[in-house]
Amino acid sequence: xxxxxxxxxNPIKPLTICMxxxxxxxxxxxxxxxxxxxxHRVLGLDVYSDKIKHLLQSPDGSVLPWGDRIQFHKLNIKQxxxxxGLIKMSDLVINLAAICTPAxxxxxxxxxxxxxxxxxxxxxxxxxxxxKRLIHFSTCEVYGKTIGSFLPKDHPLRQDxxxxxxxxDVSPCIFGSIEKQRWSYACxxxxxxxxxxxxxxxxxxxxxxxxxxxWIGPRMDFIPGIDGxxxxxxxxxxxxxxALLRRQQLxxxxxxxxxxxxxxxxDAIEAVLLMIENPARANGHIFNVGNPNNxxxxxxxxxxxxxxxxxxxxxxxxxxxxxxxxxxEFYGEGYDDSDKRIPDxxxxxxxxxxxxKTSLWDLLESTLTYQHRTYAxxxxxxxxxxxxx
Numbered sequence: 001x002x003x004x005x006x007x008x009x010n011p012i013k014p015l016t017i018c019m020x021x022x023x024x025x026x027x028x029x030x031x032x033x034x035x036x037x038x039x040h041r042v043l044g045l046d047v048y049s050d051k052i053k054h055l056l057q058s059p060d061g062s063v064l065p066w067g068d069r070i071q072f073h074k075l076n077i078k079q080x081x082x083x084x085g086l087i088k089m090s091d092l093v094i095n096l097a098a099i100c101t102p103a104x105x106x107x108x109x110x111x112x113x114x115x116x117x118x119x120x121x122x123x124x125x126x127x128x129x130x131x132k133r134l135i136h137f138s139t140c141e142v143y144g145k146t147i148g149s150f151l152p153k154d155h156p157l158r159q160d161x162x163x164x165x166x167x168x169d170v171s172p173c174i175f176g177s178i179e180k181q182r183w184s185y186a187c188x189x190x191x192x193x194x195x196x197x198x199x200x201x202x203x204x205x206x207x208x209x210x211x212x213x214x215w216i217g218p219r220m221d222f223i224p225g226i227d228g229x230x231x232x233x234x235x236x237x238x239x240x241x242x243a244l245l246r247r248q249q250l251x252x253x254x255x256x257x258x259x260x261x262x263x264x265x266x267d268a269i270e271a272v273l274l275m276i277e278n279p280a281r282a283n284g285h286i287f288n289v290g291n292p293n294n295x296x297x298x299x300x301x302x303x304x305x306x307x308x309x310x311x312x313x314x315x316x317x318x319x320x321x322x323x324x325x326x327x328x329e330f331y332g333e334g335y336d337d338s339d340k341r342i343p344d345x346x347x348x349x350x351x352x353x354x355x356x357k358t359s360l361w362d363l364l365e366s367t368l369t370y371q372h373r374t375y376a377x378x379x380x381x382x383x384x385x386x387x388x389x
Contacts, residue, residue, distance in 0.1 A: 004038070004039075004277075006277050006278050006280075007274070007278050007281060007352065007353065008278075008280065008281075012038075012277050014038075014039040014040055014041065015040045015041070015090075015091040015092050015276070016040070016041045016043065016089060016090045016091050016092075017034070017040055017041065017042050017043070017090060017091070017092045017093075017094060017276070018043045018045065018086050018087050018089070018090035018092070018093045018094070018132075019031065019042050019043065019044050019045065019093075019094045019096065020045045020046075020077055020093065020094065020095045020096060020097045020123060021045070021046055021095065021096030021097040021098070021137075022042065022044030022045060022046050022049075022052060022072070022096070023044065023046030023047070023048045023049045023050065023051055023052055023072075024046065024051065024096055025051070025215075025217075025219050025220045025221065025265070026096050026137070026212075026215065026265070026268075026269075027044070027046065027051075027052070027096050028051035028052045028055075028219055029217070029219070029265050029266065029269050030094070030096075030269055030272060030273075031044060031052050031055055031070060032055065033269050033270075033273055034070075034273075035055055035064075035065075035066040035069060035070060036066075037273075038273070038277075039069075040069070040276075041069045041070070041071075042069065042070045042071070043071055043073060043086050043089065043090060044070060044071065044072045044073065045073050045075055045077065045083075045086065046072070046074070046075075046097075047074065047075070047076055049072050049074070050227075051219050052070075052072070055070055056070065056072055073086060077097055077119055077122065077123065078114075078118075078119040083122060083123070083126065084122070084126045084130075087123070087126045087127060087130060087132055088126075088130050088132075090132060091132070091133065092132065092133045092134075092135065092276065093123065093126075093127050093132050093133070093134050093135070094134075094135045094137075094276075095120060095123050095134065095135070095136045095137060096137050097115070097119065097120070098115060098116050098137070098139075098189075109181040109184035112184045112185050112188060113184050113187075113188045115188075116185060116188035116189050116192065117188035117189075117191050117192050120136075120192045121192075121195070123136075124136075124192070124195060124196055124199060124205070127205060127207075128199045128203050128205045132206075133206040133207070133208075133279060133283070134196065134205065134206070134207045134208070135207070135208045135209075135210065135272070135275055135276065135282075136192070136193075136196055136207060136208070136209050136210070137210045137212065138189045138190075138192070138193050138209050138210060138211050138212075138286075139185070139186065139189050139211060139212060140166065140211050140212060140213040140214070140288070140290065140341050140343065141185060141186040141189065142173050142186050142189050142190045142193060142211065143166045143171055143173055143174075143341065144173050144174040144175045144176075144183065144186055145174045145175070145176070145339060146163060146164040146166070146174075146339055146340050147163045147164070147171075147172070147174070148160070148163035148164045148339075148340075149164075149339040149340075151163070164339075164340050164342060165292075165342050165343075165344050166288065166341065166342060166343055166344060167288075167344040167346070168211070168285075168286040168287065168288055168344070168347055169286070169347070173186075173190055175187060193209055193286070196209060197209075200284060206279065206283045206284075207283065207284070208275050208279075208282045208283060208284075208285055208286075208287065209285070209286040209287070210272065210275070210286075210287055210289055211286060211287065211288050211289065211343075212263075212268065212289050212290070213260075213261050213262075213263060213288060213289065213290025213291070213341055213343045214260050214261060214262045214263065214290065214341070215263055215264075215265050215268045215289070216237045216262050216263070216264070216265065216363065216367060217264055217265030217266065217363065217366065217367050217370075218265070218366070218367055218370035218371075218374075219370075220234075220235070220237055220238055220265070220367075221234035221235055221237070221238035222234055222238060223238060223241065223242050223245065223371075223375050223379070224242055225382060226375055226378050226379060226382070236260075236298060236301070237367070239251070240301070240302055240305050241305075241309075241367075241368065241371045241375075244305060244306065244309040244313075244368070244371075245371065245372070245375055245376060245379045246379060246383065247315070247318065249318060249320065249321060249322055249323040250302040250305070250306065250321055250322045250323070251322075251323055251324075251325045252298060252299055252302060252322050252323065252324050252325065253298070253325060253326075253327050254324075254326060254327050255299065255324050256297055256298035256299030256300075256301075256302060256322070256324070257297055257298070257299065258297065258298050258339060258340075259295060259296070259297050259298075259339065259340040259341070259342075260295070260296065260297075260298060260301070260340075260341055261290050261291055261292055261293075261294050261295045261341060261342055261343065262291065262294045262296070262301070262360055262363065263289070263290050263291035263294065263356050263358075263363075264291075264356070264357075264358035264362075264363035264366070266358070267291065267356040267357055267358050268289050268356075270354065271287070271289045271348065271352065271354045272289075274352040274353075274354055275287065275352065278351075278352060281351045281352055282351065282352065285347060285351060286347075287347060287348045287351075287352075288343035288344060288345060288347070288348060289343070289348065290341075290342075290343035290345075290356070291356035291358075292342050292343055292344075292345060293356070293359075294356075294359065294360040294363075295340075295342060296360065299322065302321065302322050303321065303322070304360065304361070304364060305364055305368065306318070306321040306322075308361065308364045308365050308368050309368050309372070311365070312365060312368050312369045312372050313368075313372050313376070
């Protein structure tokens with residue numbers, strides 16, 4: 001592999017990366033990128049490896065192009081003494097581990113808080129004590145609600161970007177009241193961010209914090225009853241994909257009025273690779289990683305997905321593709337939500353020169369083509385089975 005240079009023209013030396021959560025959606029795409037385009041080694045840690053099995057072993061048993069540059073260690077970070085040793089063997093630690101499905105936040109708030117705060121504490125501690133650089137994945141949910149959402153519906157300042165565009169170093173973090181347990185995730189994520197920042201300020205920890213804004217693409221979450229629990233509720237993309245595959249109406253929580261921006265996973269991974277390979281530009285920074293050009297309401301997303309799925313599957317969309325449901329009915333007691341999530345991109349653009357490229361239509365077409373190819377036959381089989389009375 002030819003010598004690769006960082007953004008300042010310096011040669012990039014091969015790294016050993018300890019990736020916690022390597023078997024998940026983001027981890028699998030990042031591992032692919034690292035194996036295909038870089039000389040770096042990955043020590044992948046997770047409880048599952050299904051999404052990276054193609055990187056660990058070829059179907060015919062032949063040697064993979066990257067040889068043994070990726071190793072998988074099956075472990076749970078909350079109860080495994082091997083964690084510190086694997087961190088010590090690495091130059092860089094990337095922590096992707098999290099419970100990150102909204103359906104769990106208010107039904108399993110204890111698990112959510114432990115997973116996103118308590119379980120991350122040893123990772124931060126071992127990185128700080130052993131002088132290892134840390135890239136920690138947080139969430140855009142740490143911003144909570146926008147300032148504008150507290151103004152009257154017709155107030156002109158709601159249209160002022162300073163009241164809704166989210167800036168890493170300026171915007172406050174505004175959560176709902178304590179009984180709105182949906183905010184347990186955002187609160188735990190914010191607290192671990194504050195701990196990491198404090199370790200940097202007081203003990204010299206080299207860190208980068210990533211705030212993803214709705215990264216979507218192939219291998220995201222699961223399809224209930226196929227490669228996940230039948231009663232499971234994944235995030236919005238997989239929920240809508242599941243309904244489309246089963247020719248069911250897409251459920252819009254509280255009318256689907258929340259506004260979101262969506263970014264293609266492959267664009268986002270480009271940004272992460274720049275962080276990995278440009279520590280001088282990335283250390284000490286919190287980065288929004290999203291695509292402000294791809295903003296829609298959840299209702300608009302559903303309608304667009306129905307059109308795109310019809311194109312990739314050849315099936316006519318349902319006459320009425322969506323149905324409104326209440327948040328209490330869909331998620332249970334304690335649900336609450338942010339109104340808009342639009343990332344300010346100034347810092348990442350200035351530090352790393354990165355901008356997202358893929359339009360919402362194109363990323364949905366790519367993702368739904370994958371979903372149809374991967375799941376359509378399996379779902380047909382399960383739907384054709386007679387139900388037991």
